[in-house]
Amino acid sequence: MKRLISLALLLLLAAAAGAADTAALSRGRLIFADDFNAPLDPAVWVTEIAPGPNSSVTVKDGRLMLDTRGGVTVWLNRRLQGNLLIEFRREVLVAGGVNDRLSDLNLFWMASDPHRPHLFTRNGVFEAYDDLSLYYVGMGGNHNTSTRFRRYGGGERKLLQEYSDAPQLLQPNREYLLQVLVKDGRTTFSVDGVEFFAFDDPAPLRSGYFGLRSTWSRQSVRALRIWQLD
Template structure:
């Protein structure tokens, strides 16, 4: 069984395996080079070669680009995959809000994302219909920010065999969603250290002993309306 070394940042205190009570740090490596892999500001309709949409067949559901934003407005589950395999040390940043304006699907929930996703049984990842349980067989990292009607924020590693290892589970107000707030999300994968940031605060940090070093990134949600903008993915070398 894989050995897990977990760290969580909240309230300014870092706890990790083998230590406790250490002061948190948000400093990044001072000497770092980067290569831009992806930049997307959603200024035109989605290119079906670049983006793969998997959406549950429910009424009043759509994935569109409107007013320079990617809009996920769905009754059921939806994943919008970037059709570009990512490898090595990377950083993903983007902006996103959950819209609450009395729309048909407006519900404060599920600012979710998949990354480093692969299908151990199929070289073609994009074969699903958007229903959440269909992704259980993937190998990937997953954060569900404000899931379960905005009651939980969870970080899991999917093992590729149906097992979905729960790494962290937060339910305090500071780590749940606010309506109509533009969040800046950052995800880093660096030499097995996986971290997830919201508006400059590190929510989770996890040292993976057998890290996922390649795979695909996808925006994920269900029964809600989300607007997304300013996606940028860089390759980082310290």
């Protein structure tokens, strides 16, 4: 009987391992990972931060810390293309810090500059990005009253979808699992496994840069992974 139980247990463990392998394969090929265990390499990450006091972008205890009074964008200096899955964990910290404010968990992806040869020419002020081509999510924007999905292009910031209900707004000191999927002309944004936004783009942005965006808040980012799905 013990032998049968042991055999059954081994079969269950093998099945679980096989399922895990299948899940890993479904993510595609890992092309980038950062656990933020060392200071940011300026060849890998480009920080654009609005000038002002008490504002910084640092790495601490395996987390990228965005602690700013004004706007900030931290760009991954790697042009992405094709079908992708971007995944990371992010938290808006509210614990009495000088910049603590529950607002603006934001990000850009598939960003490019149609007017300049180089993308990284801005100062972190939000309006400076208006002329880019990109997808944008602002989760908990406007003092945590809205969560919006936009497509930038041709000087227009087209609003695709919007929420103002509590389930799609921010909670303080809650770490979210965020996933951005770009696949065959469709892009989606999911939070903790729940799809918030999806867009079938008739003129899809097939390559560009990924940026972590925020303003007037203190946030942490960890466990960033990007998979190529092609």
